[in-house]
Amino acid sequence: xxxxxxxxxxxxxxxxxxxxxxxxxxxxxxxxxxxxxxxxxxxxxxxxxxxxxxxxxxxxxxxxxxxxxxxxxxxxxxxxxxxxxxxxxxxxxxxxxxxxxxxxxxxxxxxxxxxxxxxxxxxxxxxxxxxxxxxxxxxxxxxxxxxxxxxxxxxxxxxxxxxxxxxxxxxxxxxxxxxxxxxxxxxxxxxxxxxxxxxxxxxxxxxxxxxxxxxxxxxxxxxxxxxxxxxxxxxxxxxxxxxxxxxxxxxxxxxxxxxxxxxxx
Numbered sequence: 001x002x003x004x005x006x007x008x009x010x011x012x013x014x015x016x017x018x019x020x021x022x023x024x025x026x027x028x029x030x031x032x033x034x035x036x037x038x039x040x041x042x043x044x045x046x047x048x049x050x051x052x053x054x055x056x057x058x059x060x061x062x063x064x065x066x067x068x069x070x071x072x073x074x075x076x077x078x079x080x081x082x083x084x085x086x087x088x089x090x091x092x093x094x095x096x097x098x099x100x101x102x103x104x105x106x107x108x109x110x111x112x113x114x115x116x117x118x119x120x121x122x123x124x125x126x127x128x129x130x131x132x133x134x135x136x137x138x139x140x141x142x143x144x145x146x147x148x149x150x151x152x153x154x155x156x157x158x159x160x161x162x163x164x165x166x167x168x169x170x171x172x173x174x175x176x177x178x179x180x181x182x183x184x185x186x187x188x189x190x191x192x193x194x195x196x197x198x199x200x201x202x203x204x205x206x207x208x209x210x211x212x213x214x215x216x217x218x219x220x221x222x223x224x225x226x227x228x229x230x231x232x233x234x235x236x237x238x239x240x241x242x243x244x245x246x247x248x249x250x251x252x253x254x255x256x257x258x259x260x261x262x263x264x265x
Contacts, residue, residue, distance in 0.1 A: 001026075003037035008041055010057075011073050018043045018067055021084050022062055024075035029154065031100035031143035033093045043067075043076055062086075063123070078106055079115045086132045087125030091154065094132040098147035102138030109136055139163045145179060148194055148247045155254050156265045158182065160192065166237070182262055189237040190262055 001046040007023055019027060020043035022036040039055075043062045046129065063084070082101055086094040100105050112133055120126040135153060139162035140146045153159050160180035164258040180192035238260055247253050 003034070004033075004038075007040060007073060010220060015074075017074070017125075018062075019073060019075040020062070020081065021088060022082040023177060024070075025097055025262050027070045027073050027075045028081060028101075028106070029070070029104065030106075031054050031146065033147075036089065044076070058194045063119070066215060079112065080119070082107070082112060083116060083119060083123070083129060086122055086129035087120075089132075091128065091132055092150040095135060095150045096140075096143035098133060098136045099138060099140040099146040100137055100143065103140060105138070109133070109138075110135075137162055144244050145194060145246045148244065149180070151247050151253065152180070152257065152262075153248060153265075155257070155265050157257055158237065160262075166191070167258060185262060190260055191237045191239045192257075192262075193239065193241045193246075195241050214230065223261050 002022075005027055007019060009028060012018065013231060015157070019041060021041035021239065022032050022039075023041040024043075026032050026037065033212075038075035040057050042057060042059045043183055044059045053205065054191070063080065066080050068077040076083070078101065082098055085097050087096065088139050098112070101112075102109060116126070116130060116133060123129075136149070137146075137149070137159075140149065141163060145162065149160065162180065163177050165175040165177050166181075168176060178191045179194045182190045184190065240256065240260055242253070242256065246256070
């Protein structure tokens with residue numbers, strides 16, 4: 001990733017600089033939206049006169065002196081980084097960051113709640129941080145799922161269960177994991193599946209390697225997805241499929257979820 005390479009290059013030039021905020025989150029291996037990585041964030045001690053703010057580097061006062069090293073780069077420790085990020089970011093981006101910390105089992109929700117209680121007093125943005133943490137769910141497998149789940153919550157719908165295993169009605173004892181899941185009063189269920197090109201064309205840049213072999217592979221992947229979806233339909237669930245772009249169109253996405261009967265909070 002370009003942002004990681006930039007941080008590494010800055011570290012080689014300034015080995016004593018300590019990285020913070022989204023830069024530290026990236027170094028810790030968390031899911032950070034690319035839109036948050038255009039700037040590199042540096043921590044400085046309180047009452048320090050030095051300030052560096054440009055189009056590429058911004059400095060921030062160090063609230064917690066806990067400094068560690070991750071990937072051989074000095075940065076603010078994980079818990080302080082998560083508090084900083086959730087105070088500064090939107091609900092969507094913050095949820096992706098904290099979900100990934102829980103998913104990779106780097107911390108627990110309970111540990112974060114205690115840390116926020118101890119270190120969050122009078123912090124600007126702490127209300128937003130606590131709200132984001134309240135919805136954190138380590139079952140999310142990637143940042144895209146977390147952001148879509150945040151959109152669902154922002155639109156007023158009940159938070160879905162994530163990565164629920166559904167038994168295949170044609171193969172008892174075999175289970176298929178679904179991205180988003182709601183069980184409604186009366187026992188009926190709704191399944192949402194987040195679609196992406198990488199599911200059909202492989203990871204990386206699919207267009208750069210688009211050739212006959214990839215076309216065959218994509219068709220086979222689409223066939224597997226059709227079979228998988230038909231099996232899910234046999235359970236009696238309402239199955240929706242949408243892309244990340246579909247979710248960002250919140251007006252149409254609201255119509256889709258409400259028409260499908262996804263419950264409101």
